[in-house]
Amino acid sequence: MTVDNTSVGSGGTRVGDPGLGGSNSIDAIREDDILDAPPTGAVPTAPRGRKVDSVWKLYFRKPGTIAFLIVLAVVAIASFIGPYFAGNPVATVNPTLLPPSFEFPMGTDQLGRDYLPRVLLGGQVSLLVGFTVALLCMTLGLIIGGLAGFYGGLADAFLVKVAEFFQVLPGIVLALVAAALFGANIWVIVIILSVTMWPAVARIVRAEALRISQLGYVESARAAGFHSTRILWSDVIPNAMPPVIVATTMTVGRAILIESALAFLGIGDAEQPSWGALLNSAQSYMATGWWLALFPGLCIFLVVLAINMLGDSLNDSLNPSIGKVK
Amino acid sequence: MKAAFLHYGKLLLSSFILFIAVITVLFFLLEIAPGDPVQALLGDSPVSDEFRAQIVASFGLDKSVWERYFIYLGNTLTGNLGLSFGSSMTVAELIMSRIGNTLALALPAFVISTAGGIFLGAIAARTRSKALDGAISGTSVAFFSLPNFWLGLILIMIFSIWLGWLPTQGKSPYGQDGIALQYLILPVITMATTELAYKARIMRSSMIEALGQDFIDTARSKGLSRDRVMWRHALPNALLPMITVSGYSLGFALAGSVVVERVFGWPGMGLLLYDAVQRSNNQVVLGVVIVITISILIINFLTDVVYGLVDPRVRAKFARSSRSAS
Numbered sequence: 001m002t003v004d005n006t007s008v009g010s011g012g013t014r015v016g017d018p019g020l021g022g023s024n025s026i027d028a029i030r031e032d033d034i035l036d037a038p039p040t041g042a043v044p045t046a047p048r049g050r051k052v053d054s055v056w057k058l059y060f061r062k063p064g065t066i067a068f069l070i071v072l073a074v075v076a077i078a079s080f081i082g083p084y085f086a087g088n089p090v091a092t093v094n095p096t097l098l099p100p101s102f103e104f105p106m107g108t109d110q111l112g113r114d115y116l117p118r119v120l121l122g123g124q125v126s127l128l129v130g131f132t133v134a135l136l137c138m139t140l141g142l143i144i145g146g147l148a149g150f151y152g153g154l155a156d157a158f159l160v161k162v163a164e165f166f167q168v169l170p171g172i173v174l175a176l177v178a179a180a181l182f183g184a185n186i187w188v189i190v191i192i193l194s195v196t197m198w199p200a201v202a203r204i205v206r207a208e209a210l211r212i213s214q215l216g217y218v219e220s221a222r223a224a225g226f227h228s229t230r231i232l233w234s235d236v237i238p239n240a241m242p243p244v245i246v247a248t249t250m251t252v253g254r255a256i257l258i259e260s261a262l263a264f265l266g267i268g269d270a271e272q273p274s275w276g277a278l279l280n281s282a283q284s285y286m287a288t289g290w291w292l293a294l295f296p297g298l299c300i301f302l303v304v305l306a307i308n309m310l311g312d313s314l315n316d317s318l319n320p321s322i323g324k325v326k
Numbered sequence: 327m328k329a330a331f332l333h334y335g336k337l338l339l340s341s342f343i344l345f346i347a348v349i350t351v352l353f354f355l356l357e358i359a360p361g362d363p364v365q366a367l368l369g370d371s372p373v374s375d376e377f378r379a380q381i382v383a384s385f386g387l388d389k390s391v392w393e394r395y396f397i398y399l400g401n402t403l404t405g406n407l408g409l410s411f412g413s414s415m416t417v418a419e420l421i422m423s424r425i426g427n428t429l430a431l432a433l434p435a436f437v438i439s440t441a442g443g444i445f446l447g448a449i450a451a452r453t454r455s456k457a458l459d460g461a462i463s464g465t466s467v468a469f470f471s472l473p474n475f476w477l478g479l480i481l482i483m484i485f486s487i488w489l490g491w492l493p494t495q496g497k498s499p500y501g502q503d504g505i506a507l508q509y510l511i512l513p514v515i516t517m518a519t520t521e522l523a524y525k526a527r528i529m530r531s532s533m534i535e536a537l538g539q540d541f542i543d544t545a546r547s548k549g550l551s552r553d554r555v556m557w558r559h560a561l562p563n564a565l566l567p568m569i570t571v572s573g574y575s576l577g578f579a580l581a582g583s584v585v586v587e588r589v590f591g592w593p594g595m596g597l598l599l600y601d602a603v604q605r606s607n608n609q610v611v612l613g614v615v616i617v618i619t620i621s622i623l624i625i626n627f628l629t630d631v632v633y634g635l636v637d638p639r640v641r642a643k644f645a646r647s648s649r650s651a652s
Contacts, residue, residue, distance in 0.1 A: 257471075
């Protein structure tokens with residue numbers, strides 16, 4: 001329903017920054033693909049193996065990459081292993097609303113519970129939701145976007161219609177409806193976020209599949225008599241992966257933000273509060289317990305920032321031309 | 327001209343079909359939701375079977391699913407969104423009393439974020455100073471990664487609780503009607519900030535792309551100054567994708583207002599939705615969602631119209647096709 005001919009995803013989601021789906025100079029990400037790729041006489045690009053190396057080298061040489069990977073790793077390890085060491089998250093044995101100290105690095109909450117293990121446990125929910133949603137979106141996006149870009153036809157029409165539909169009924173709104181009608185738990189939220197967010201990834205897969213299916217090596221694979229299904233899964237999709245990985249990375253961040261917003265609105269698992277849910281209860285104690293609102297929000301911010309920075313710099317490594325030229 | 331009418335006619339038709347699709351999905355979600363609305367209305371006290379049958383009939387619940395679907399569809403299309411549970415107002419009246427307050431947040435936030443995003447994005451793309459570009463780009467990624475409800479909480483903590491400059495909740499002092507300016511400041515900032523960061527990101531890459539085009543080199547080699555080329559040649563081209571991005575993001579801002587309104591106790595449509603979700607007041611939930619859907623459809627349609635008016639390529643396409651038709 002749009003006239004836009006830009007490469008900006010049509011606003012349905014915010015994953016598709018301009019340039020994401022654009023031309024990138026590398027064509028492969030898994031070196032072993034080279035072995036089962038069709039004869040490469042007509043390949044218009046340089047030998048692929050070396051270029052792959054240089055992109056990942058470029059990526060890991062960027063100063064921020066390692067730092068943000070470490071941030072993510074630390075938060076993930078702390079969330080999933082930390083609770084075993086950090087003390088009891090439910091024991092209400094301490095004085096209430098103690099500010100952060102050596103004994104309680106994040107203070108205690110309104111019921112006298114140690115806040116640090118609660119924040120760590122909250123991370124489990126947020127990270128789990130973020131990564132599960134992103135993986136589901138990537139899977140759906142690869143299948144439907146790949147079919148749409150490679151074959152066009154029904155899959156293409158389906159993708160366009162579904163993308164338009166969820167642009168009008170955004171994930172957060174649909175999740176609110178589901179919560180009112182069914183009482184949403186964490187898996188309902190995962191499903192709703194995946195169902196509403198996959199078109200963004202699929203759109204990028206589609207654009208890449210469309211571009212790649214015009215390239216020389218796909219043509220020579222066809223000429224060599226390979227079945228089109230095989231060409232799609234062993235030539236087109238693997239070569240479309242780099243921008244898809246960028247989009248998937250961004251989806252993790254978006255999903256964590258939406259999940260925490262929903263939890264902040266009181267929609268989620270009451271048994272295991274996520275960061276958003278902790279912020280929800282912190283709202284009543286802003287004058288007396290600033291740390292209750294500070295730490296969970298800081299965690300969301302750090303994780304999403306690290307993810308977005310990793311995605312951004314991967315995108316830059318894939319498209320050196322997007323960097324400034326003039 | 328005829329081609330343009332045809333084009334926008336098609337667009338309107340597809341918007342209408344999307345709207346019907348959303349209503350259909352909502353109706354059947356309501357249909358499969360657990361719980362018996364009649365029992366909820368009657369409460370726990372025992373009633374005679376005749377009385378129950380009378381209630382069932384008065385709500386049309388004895389009709390078949392399809393009959394009820396078409397009645398619901400007809401009612402929605404004529405603006406009848408039903409009665410609010412536990413309130414003397416109809417759902418439509420309830421929403422109309424709130425929608426102005428939501429717009430009072432969303433429109434200033436839209437103007438600030440669009441103007442600021444365009445300005446900062448253009449500066450970041452244009453500047454030769456790596457530090458300035460880095461500062462703008464880095465800040466925009468950071469704000470883009472910020473959960474905006476947490477930003478709202480932090481702003482309340484700093485400006486309302488610690489400094490005491492601004493009120494924490496509501497839209498005007500107790501007992502007064504209308505909207506007081508000092509109540510508007512924090513929610514508008516909260517709503518505008520992430521939007522602004524997002525738009526600055528898009529604007530920067532759009533501007534860099536525009537500056538890389540051949541006509542920029544042509545203009546420069548004609549001897550035009552760097553500034554003139556920047557503002558007269560590059561900027562208009564870079565703004566085209568911004569029309570789509572900011573138009574579509576306004577619709578999403580309406581959907582996202584539920585979070586900001588909850589943080590600031592702002593009595594808009596979002597808070598109405600939140601309260602309705604908390605109380606499982608399904609008629610109101612669906613009503614607000616339908617109004618959000620209509621708003622997004624209208625905004626997206628207007629965005630496409632504006633885009634068509636502004637982009638000379640779209641205008642030329644219409645002119646061409648009408649010439650060839652006549």
